Amino acid sequence: xxxxxxxxxxxxxxxxxxxxxxxxxxxxxxxxxxxxxxxxxxxxxxxxxxxxxxxxxxxxxxxxxxxxxxxxxxxxxxxxxxxxxxxxxxxxxxxxxxxxxxxxxxxxxxxxxxxxxxxxxxxxxxxxxxxxxxxxxxxxxxxxxxxxxxxxxxxxxxxxxxxxxxxxxxxxxxxxxxxxxxxxxxxxxxxxxxxxxxxxxxxxxxxxxxxxxxxxxxxxxxxxxxxxxxxxxxxxxxxxxxxxxxxxxxxxxxxxxxxxxxxxxxxxxxxxxxxxxxxxxxxxxxxxxxxxxxxxxxxxxxxxxxxxxxxxxxxxxxxxxxxxxxxxxxxxxxxxxxxxxxxxxxxxxxxxxxxxxxxxxxxxxxxxxxxxxxxxxxxxxxxxx
Amino acid sequence: xxxxxxxxxxxxxxxxxxxxxxxxxxxxxxxxxxxxxxxxxxxxxxxxxxxxxxxxxxxxxxxxxxxxxxxxxxxxxxxxxxxxxxxxxxxxxxxxxxxxxxxxxxxxxxxxxxxxxxxxxxxxxxxxxxxxxxxxxxxxxxxxxxxxxxxxxxxxxxxxxxxxxxxxxxxxxxxxxxxxxxxxxxxxxxxxxxxxxxxxxxxxxxxxxxxxxxxxxxxxxxxxxxxxxxxxxx
Numbered sequence: 001x002x003x004x005x006x007x008x009x010x011x012x013x014x015x016x017x018x019x020x021x022x023x024x025x026x027x028x029x030x031x032x033x034x035x036x037x038x039x040x041x042x043x044x045x046x047x048x049x050x051x052x053x054x055x056x057x058x059x060x061x062x063x064x065x066x067x068x069x070x071x072x073x074x075x076x077x078x079x080x081x082x083x084x085x086x087x088x089x090x091x092x093x094x095x096x097x098x099x100x101x102x103x104x105x106x107x108x109x110x111x112x113x114x115x116x117x118x119x120x121x122x123x124x125x126x127x128x129x130x131x132x133x134x135x136x137x138x139x140x141x142x143x144x145x146x147x148x149x150x151x152x153x154x155x156x157x158x159x160x161x162x163x164x165x166x167x168x169x170x171x172x173x174x175x176x177x178x179x180x181x182x183x184x185x186x187x188x189x190x191x192x193x194x195x196x197x198x199x200x201x202x203x204x205x206x207x208x209x210x211x212x213x214x215x216x217x218x219x220x221x222x223x224x225x226x227x228x229x230x231x232x233x234x235x236x237x238x239x240x241x242x243x244x245x246x247x248x249x250x251x252x253x254x255x256x257x258x259x260x261x262x263x264x265x266x267x268x269x270x271x272x273x274x275x276x277x278x279x280x281x282x283x284x285x286x287x288x289x290x291x292x293x294x295x296x297x298x299x300x301x302x303x304x305x306x307x308x309x310x311x312x313x314x315x316x317x318x319x320x321x322x323x324x325x326x327x328x329x330x331x332x333x334x335x336x337x338x339x340x341x342x343x344x345x346x347x348x349x350x351x352x353x354x355x356x357x358x359x360x361x362x363x364x365x366x367x368x369x370x371x372x373x374x375x376x377x378x379x380x381x382x383x384x385x
Numbered sequence: 386x387x388x389x390x391x392x393x394x395x396x397x398x399x400x401x402x403x404x405x406x407x408x409x410x411x412x413x414x415x416x417x418x419x420x421x422x423x424x425x426x427x428x429x430x431x432x433x434x435x436x437x438x439x440x441x442x443x444x445x446x447x448x449x450x451x452x453x454x455x456x457x458x459x460x461x462x463x464x465x466x467x468x469x470x471x472x473x474x475x476x477x478x479x480x481x482x483x484x485x486x487x488x489x490x491x492x493x494x495x496x497x498x499x500x501x502x503x504x505x506x507x508x509x510x511x512x513x514x515x516x517x518x519x520x521x522x523x524x525x526x527x528x529x530x531x532x533x534x535x536x537x538x539x540x541x542x543x544x545x546x547x548x549x550x551x552x553x554x555x556x557x558x559x560x561x562x563x564x565x566x567x568x569x570x571x572x573x574x575x576x577x578x579x580x581x582x583x584x585x586x587x588x589x590x591x592x593x594x595x596x597x598x599x600x601x602x603x604x605x606x607x608x609x610x611x612x613x614x615x616x617x618x619x
Contacts, residue, residue, distance in 0.1 A: 071504050097507040098516075110505035114523050123519075124509030173509060 021048045023177050023209040027077030031063040040233040048207040050223045055230035061213045065179045069104045070097030081176045103175030105183045109166040111154040117165045118150035124173035140172040160191040178210040259304035260352040284348030289323040290380035304381040307354040311374035314363050324375035386579045390564040401479040402537040405487035413491030432485045443549025446478040470552045478550040483536040494528020538591040
């Protein structure tokens with residue numbers, strides 16, 4: 001089932017970056033999750049820069065990071081940073097976590113509750129003398145804009161501030177690699193993008209491999225040089241974000257990357273000269289023109305469409321290049337943040353369409369309104385059932 | 386009121402609970418972090434003094450300290466006298482007798498420290514021993530205070546072990562509980578009543594301090610956990 005969407009392009013390494021900062025992981029490990037026990041079985045390299053590890057919960061993301069950090073021992077394989085082995089089952093080598101110098105920001109941040117923000121940041125610097133320790137931690141607190149919080153305990157600061165303290169605490173030690181386990185999960189969007197900016201700036205100077213675990217598709221595009229998609233302990237796709245996220249062929253991948261619309265269809269006709277085919281939705285008499293794939297008439301396929309790739313029109317559009325123009329009725333509108341989800345009933349099948357607040361107001365969208373849903377052929381992603 | 390017996394008892398309790406801090410911490414550390422499959426046997430052995438009749442414990446300690454045991458002989462060659470019926474002998478007996486009252490609160494508080502904090506400390510370059518000193522111990526203050534106070538209070542009130550190991554030598558091994566027994570035997574009820582009341586009040590005060598600290602005092606340091614109860618309370 002291992003599918004490589006693209007021949008895993010390696011991000012270009014700037015000539016100045018030391019080649020030795022590469023993280024190499026080839027491990028196997030059984031791990032339990034709520035649905036039983038899985039085999040984590042992965043092999044990849046991560047160069048300096050962000051590599052996103054993307055997958056649903058229980059896919060093995062945290063187990064993978066724990067193995068790299070040395071908190072869990074794999075069953076077999078090899079883990080190396082910059083050519084230095086931290087773990088090698090053949091050589092029976094397993095360097096203790098506290099000797100690896102790998103920064104790890106845990107999902108729950110794990111700030112020391114009895115220490116102030118500054119003491120937390122200084123904690124990893126105990127090899128330095130007190131003055132140097134103070135200088136380094138002050139610099140880092142400044143870089144993350146939390147200098148004013150230095151005498152507060154974790155319980156006395158906000159979630160975003162705690163996140164910054166945790167990042168500063170890991171980065172100040174100048175780790176050889178950085179592992180971030182959903183460090184932005186609990187934050188609102190503006191705070192998130194500020195912290196991402198801080199992280200990027202830090203990494204421009206340090207150029208270490210950063211594994212960034214998330215199950216949020218947006219973060220993949222915001223951060224990723226390279227994406228590794230994990231499902232049930234295996235790498236199901238790897239490559240640049242747009243390659244991995246835009247063209248899924250496996251249903252697991254589709255679910256992961258967030259298709260709001262997933263329909264079961266039957267292939268009605270193939271148009272090989274046009275490179276398309278017609279698929280009929282199972283729930284109603286609606287046909288979609290989709291890209292041609294290797295399929296036979298009568299076979300069943302699943303179609304995934306992103307809500308953000310759909311258009312709404314209040315009058316029947318003419319002269320459009322899009323092949324699918326489906327009449328329907330708005331059932332309800334749900335506002336999320338600055339996006340409005342319109343649920344549109346087209347002949348018994350419900351489509352979720354994302355429009356902006358401005359579009360909702362300009363078109364006077366509301367429940368009961370007749371609309372046309374416009375679906376581009378190439379917005380239809382086909383998957384096996 | 387027999388003040389000689391009273392001060393002897395307080396001295397014994399103070400020495401024993403202070404020593405138990407040093408003996409109890411390594412044992413509790415091992416009990417918390419060891420993954421040895423037979424660990425539960427050690428846990429049961431440490432808890433034995435809670436259920437064992439003090440006379441049984443005292444009897445074995447007496448035999449172990451006597452001049453026929455290797456330990457007794459070694460001590461005798463070192464000091465010229467046996468351990469039995471001395472203050473030192475009493476200390477050894479009491480250490481065993483009060484061990485679980487120190488070790489169990491210690492272990493409960495060590496175990497209540499979030500594993501993610503230990504992982505974070507390791508990732509920041511600290512060895513397990515450094516992590517224990519800088520993270521686990523400071524976060525276990527409430528448990529350390531509880532263990533100290535409980536073993537102090539428990540030693541104050543012991544009777545059977547003292548009688549077996551120490552006998553009843555004024556100024557050396559006659560503690561308040563023995564004194565009360567003597568007074569009652571001599572039908573000297575008012576004196577027994579006085580001493581008993583003092584013991585009751587002191588024990589109550591010590592326990593009040595323990596529970597009060599757990600409830601209110603340590604909260605201010607962000608240590609709002611009830612540590613005598615086993616398990617991670619948040």
